Amino acid sequence: MSKTTRSEMAPWPLVMLIAAPLPLGLLDGAAIYWPQAPAVALCYAVSLLCLLLRGLTRTPRTEAALLFLGVASACLSPFLLLADGVDPSSGAGTWMYLFGASLLLWRVLALLAEETGLLRWLGPTLFGLGLLMGWEIITRGFAVPSVLLPPPSSILAAIPTHGGELWDDFCQTVLKSVVRGYLIGCGAGFVVAVLADRLPFLARGLLPLGNLASAIPVVGIAPVMVMWFGFDWQSKAAVIVIMTFFPMLINTLAGLATAEKIQLDLMRSYGAGYGKTLWLLRLPCALPFLFNGLKINSTLALIGAIVAEFFGTPVVGMGFRISTEVARMNLDVVWATITVAAVTGSALYGGLALAERRLTAWHPSFRKR
Amino acid sequence: MQAPLPPVPPPQTVPPAAIARTIVDARNVTLTYQTADKPVYALSDVSLKINKGDFISLIGPSGCGKTTLMRTIADLEQPTSGEIIVNGMTPEAARLKRAYGYVFQAPALYPWRSVERNVTLPLEIMGMPAAERQQRARDHLEMVGLAGFEKKFPWQLSGGMQQRVSIARALAFEPDLLLMDEPFGALDEITRDHLNLQLTRLWLQTQKTCIFVTHSIAEAVFLSTRIVVMSPRPGKILDVIDCEQHLPRERTLDIRETPEFAHIAQRVREGLMEGHSYDD
Ligand SMILES: Nc1ncnc2c1ncn2[C@@H]1O[C@H](COP(=O)(O)OP(=O)(O)OP(=O)(O)O)[C@@H](O)[C@H]1O
Ligand SMILES: [Mg+2]
Numbered sequence: 012m013s014k015t016t017r018s019e020m021a022p023w024p025l026v027m028l029i030a031a032p033l034p035l036g037l038l039d040g041a042a043i044y045w046p047q048a049p050a051v052a053l054c055y056a057v058s059l060l061c062l063l064l065r066g067l068t069r070t071p072r073t074e075a076a077l078l079f080l081g082v083a084s085a086c087l088s089p090f091l092l093l094a095d096g097v098d099p100s101s102g103a104g105t106w107m108y109l110f111g112a113s114l115l116l117w118r119v120l121a122l123l124a125e126e127t128g129l130l131r132w133l134g135p136t137l138f139g140l141g142l143l144m145g146w147e148i149i150t151r152g153f154a155v156p157s158v159l160l161p162p163p164s165s166i167l168a169a170i171p172t173h174g175g176e177l178w179d180d181f182c183q184t185v186l187k188s189v190v191r192g193y194l195i196g197c198g199a200g201f202v203v204a205v206l207a208d209r210l211p212f213l214a215r216g217l218l219p220l221g222n223l224a225s226a227i228p229v230v231g232i233a234p235v236m237v238m239w240f241g242f243d244w245q246s247k248a249a250v251i252v253i254m255t256f257f258p259m260l261i262n263t264l265a266g267l268a269t270a271e272k273i274q275l276d277l278m279r280s281y282g283a284g285y286g287k288t289l290w291l292l293r294l295p296c297a298l299p300f301l302f303n304g305l306k307i308n309s310t311l312a313l314i315g316a317i318v319a320e321f322f323g324t325p326v327v328g329m330g331f332r333i334s335t336e337v338a339r340m341n342l343d344v345v346w347a348t349i350t351v352a353a354v355t356g357s358a359l360y361g362g363l364a365l366a367e368r369r370l371t372a373w374h375p376s377f378r379k380r
Numbered sequence: 381m382q383a384p385l386p387p388v389p390p391p392q393t394v395p396p397a398a399i400a401r402t403i404v405d406a407r408n409v410t411l412t413y414q415t416a417d418k419p420v421y422a423l424s425d426v427s428l429k430i431n432k433g434d435f436i437s438l439i440g441p442s443g444c445g446k447t448t449l450m451r452t453i454a455d456l457e458q459p460t461s462g463e464i465i466v467n468g469m470t471p472e473a474a475r476l477k478r479a480y481g482y483v484f485q486a487p488a489l490y491p492w493r494s495v496e497r498n499v500t501l502p503l504e505i506m507g508m509p510a511a512e513r514q515q516r517a518r519d520h521l522e523m524v525g526l527a528g529f530e531k532k533f534p535w536q537l538s539g540g541m542q543q544r545v546s547i548a549r550a551l552a553f554e555p556d557l558l559l560m561d562e563p564f565g566a567l568d569e570i571t572r573d574h575l576n577l578q579l580t581r582l583w584l585q586t587q588k589t590c591i592f593v594t595h596s597i598a599e600a601v602f603l604s605t606r607i608v609v610m611s612p613r614p615g616k617i618l619d620v621i622d623c624e625q626h627l628p629r630e631r632t633l634d635i636r637e638t639p640e641f642a643h644i645a646q647r648v649r650e651g652l653m654e655g656h657s658y659d660d
Contacts, residue, residue: 271488273484273486273488274490276451276456276482276484276488277482277484277488279455279456280454280456280480280481281478281501281502281505281506282475282476282477283505291501291504291505292490295490295492298492373492373533373535378535
C-alpha cells in the first residue's frame, strides 16, 4: 500500500555494474581484479543484492535500511583493499563502485526526508557521516599527505591523545576570552542602543562610527589591543568587545524601531510610561533582531579570539596552538583544534537558535497554526 | 434642513441623572494634518458636549474625520486650534489617569501574548493583582463569546474574533470613557446583533460613557442616546440627533421594528445625504 506513495528510483545507482570488468587497484605494480580480492567482491555482491531486493520491501523505511546496507558495504571495500596493501588510487572499478554507492546514499536520504519525530534527524546525520566518509576514503585512497589534509580518523584520534592541551586551550580561549568578551560586547551594545533610542543625538553620533568600526579588520586591531591590555585574555576580550559591540547596537536599534504605530498608540492610551512601553511592547517586538545580533556575534567572537591569539598570548589558547603546531607540521593537532572550534561555534549558534525558536515562536517566520 | 419629526409618545421615564455632568467638552476643534504635498483638513470647527452616561455614535462618510475626532479626544492627536476638556482636565491628564478604553479600527493585539494575556495587558499596566486580572479577562472573553480561546494566540483567530478580543480588552479595563472605532465592522449580522445587545446592557449597567463610530445607521440608532452626523472632509458636525427623547434607555432588538426607530433612522439618512455631494 505504501508502495504507491513511494517515488520511483532513478536507475543511476546501477552505474555500479560498470565496475565489474574494471581493475580495483595496484598490488606491487600489478593491477588486480575482483577475483583476486574475494572480500571486496563479497561487498560488491551484497551491494548489488540490496539493489535487486529493494522491490520486495514494503515501506520507505525498510527500503532505506536495505539500501543503506548496500552503501555501507561499498564504504567498507576501499579499507579492505588498503589493509591488503593494495593501492586503490588508480583502480577505476573501486571508484566507479563508490560513485554508484554515493548515488545510492542519495536515494536513502530522499527516502528518509519524509520522516518525522526523532528519526527526522537521521537524514541530516547520515548526510554528515557520508561527507566524513568521503573525506576519509579520498584522503586515504589517494594517500593525500597529512600535511595537506589528514583523514578525519586521525584528527579524531588526535583529540584524546592531546586531550589535556585541547581542554586548556578551550578554557583559555572560550571560557575566558570569548564568554567574557561576548557578554560585555553584547551587553554594552544593547545598553547603549537603549540609551541611544532615548537620546537621538547619541544614535546620530554613534551610527556612522559603527560603520567605521565594522570596517576595521581584526588583524589591525588585535596587535594594538595586545599592546594595551597585555598577553592574557583581557586583550582578546577587548578585541571581541570591539567586534561585537556595533552589530549588537545596530540590531537593537533596528529592533526597537519595529513596534507598529497602532501598538504604540494602544500603550499610550493606557497611559503607560516609557519603561512599561519598552518592557511590554518594544523589547518583545525587538526580540527577532536581538537574536540576530547575538547569533552574528557568537561566530564573530570566536573568530576574533582565535585570530587575536596569533598576536601574542600566554602559551595556551586555540589560536596559539594553531599557529605553533602549523610551524611544527603537527597538522593533526591543528585540525583537532579546528574541530573543537567548529563544534563550539556550532553549539553556541545552535543554542541561540533554539532559544530564539522558543522565545519568538509567535513571529511569522516560526508560526505554526 | 432638518425634517421635523412627527409627534411621538413622550418617553416613559426621564432618566434620573438629569443633573447631567459634562465629561467631554470639545470647543471649536480644528485639526489639519501636515502632509508632504498639501495640508489635509480633517476636522473643522467641531464643538460637541458629551455628558456622563451618554452613548454617542459618530456617523459620516469614510474619511470624514471620525477616527481623527476620537483620537483627538483620547490625546493621540493634538488639535490645531480649539480645545478639549475631559472630566475637567486636559485630554493628556485624563489619559494619564487611565480614563480611556480605546478599541481601534484594527485589533492591535500583541502576537507574543496569548488571548488572555492580551486582555490582561491594561490591567497589568494598572498594577492589578494576577488572580483578579485573570478572572476579569475570563469574564469579558466569555461575554464576547470567546470562552475557551484564552490560551490561543491572536494569529490563530479569525479577523472578527481578534476584534472581539480587542473589545474584551477595552471592556475589562472598565474605563470612564469607552472609545470604539467601528468595533463590529468585521462581524457577521448575528454576532453583531448579539454584541450590540451585550454592549447596551453593559453600558446601562455600568453607566459608562461611550463614543462609538459606525457606518451602520441601524446600529447607531439602536445603541445611541445621541447620534452625531458628520459631513465629508473637512469633518464638520451636521446634525446631532437625540434618540432618548423617542426611544427608551433600555432597549431590546425588537425596538428596531417601531416607527420611532424608523423615524430616527430616516433623519440620520437625510443628514448623511445632505452632507454628500454626489455631483462631483
Ligand atoms: N496621520 C495622518 N496623516 C495625514 N492625513 C491623515 C492622517 N490620518 C488621517 N488623515 C486624513 O484625515 C482624514 C480623516 O481621516 P479619519 O481616519 O479620521 O477618517 P474616518 O472618518 O475615520 O474614515 P473611515 O470611516 O474610513 O475610518 C482622511 O482624509 C485622511 O486621509
Ligand atoms: Mg476611521
